[in-house]
Amino acid sequence: MARTHIYEPHQVAARLAARRGARELALTGEGTEFLFYSSLRGTRYEGYRVPRMRVYNTSNNPQISASSLQIKELHCSLWAQQHGLPSARASDLVDQDGYPVLITEVIEDDGSPVDAHALGSLLASLHELPPLAFDEEGSQAGTIYATVAQRIADRYAKLARQHSMPALPSADVLRALLERSLHRRRLLHLDIRRQNVRVLAGMPLAIFDWSNALCAAPEMELARIEEYAAIAENGLDNERLRTAYTGNGGSFDDTSAAWTVLRLDAAVMLAGVFNSVAPNSNREQLFLARSRALLENLGSSL
Structure with missing residues (x-):
């Protein structure tokens, strides 16, 4: 029986970009659970929120699936936009090599302190x-x-x-x-x-x-x-x-x-x-x- 190849998150992002015909993939941010990438698709940049792992088992997140967190992000960001709150629009949740990846709009940041x-x-x-x-x-x-x-x-x-x-x-x-x-x-x-x-x-x-x-x-x-x-x-x-x-x-x-x-x-x-x-x-x-x-x-x- 053939072993399923396990990809690292950056490989998952690269394979998703290739699958969507996007280019210029770049890591734009990272947290304890997710890595954030942007890629140019046509004339617009899109973002990929890629989990570091499929299931988290840390002191603060015991046995929490990445999929459940991505679904929460999708629902909350849509709710925020529907109510006029500034939020990055999440457009799709896809499976890429066994990882749930959230595709979002890319919003620029100038690095200034938040007021x-x-x-x-x-x-x-x-x-x-x-x-x-x-x-x-x-x-x-x-x-x-x-x-x-x-x-x-x-x-x-x-x-x-x-x-x-x-x-x-x-x-x-x-x-x-x-x-x-x-x-x-x-x-x-x-x-x-x-x-x-x-x-x-x-x-x-x-x-x-x-x-x-x-x-x-x-x-x-x-x-x-x-x-x-x-x-x-x-x-x-x-x-x-x-x-x-x-x-x-x-x-x-x-x-x-x-x-x-x-x-x-x-x-x-x-x-x-x-x-x-x-x-x-x-x-x-x-x-x-x-x-x-x-x-x-x-x-x-x-």
Whole structure:
């Protein structure tokens, strides 16, 4: 029986470009799960979002199929465009050598810093809209915070096996704290940073990479941005963004214990990323320290 040839992602992109009669293939971006290529087809450039692997099995994404993430990207980008939000148009999801590849439009980026005021206004507009309905487990009203609480517990347990960490409240306690204060449901992007925004002269032309998106309270988006802002290359001015967000109709409560739990969710996730997915000892220690501090704050409110 002949063995099926396994192609590397860059080979997959090259073979797809050839299949579509495109040329001038170039790598234009990369993340922990996907590589982004552009290629000239006729007189227009098109983009290929190619997964690094077919199934992810990392500390933050255990047994998650690349296909499910591509379908989410397709649905969310179409939803955003239908509601007047800047997003890269995804035109097709195709199979290339066993890899699910998303074909998208290419939007230019001039490399300028994203304007925090414009980004905050954009997020306020996103959170005003009725949410996109997800079919995935744990996304329905009444269950999402159980999912969030359990993922904090699971990710934290992996970190605690390697590092000295304080005790974490049970998943049931975390869930109760979230459900007590968080009652709105909106579509959240949950990976807002400069790398996932196409920018021209500071203005956001498109947000993309909706892999983390889910429906929950807007506080989760703002809490995650607060943790992301600790990384300079994410290009986030948290204070200006928050001011623009509230000035354009957005609202959030950062005074409850739920806010601390949401920040803990982000800090624990980032500690896991820098522990194994994208190893960086300094950043791992930063977010381990932030996790410990947040747990101390949480303990004083219980």
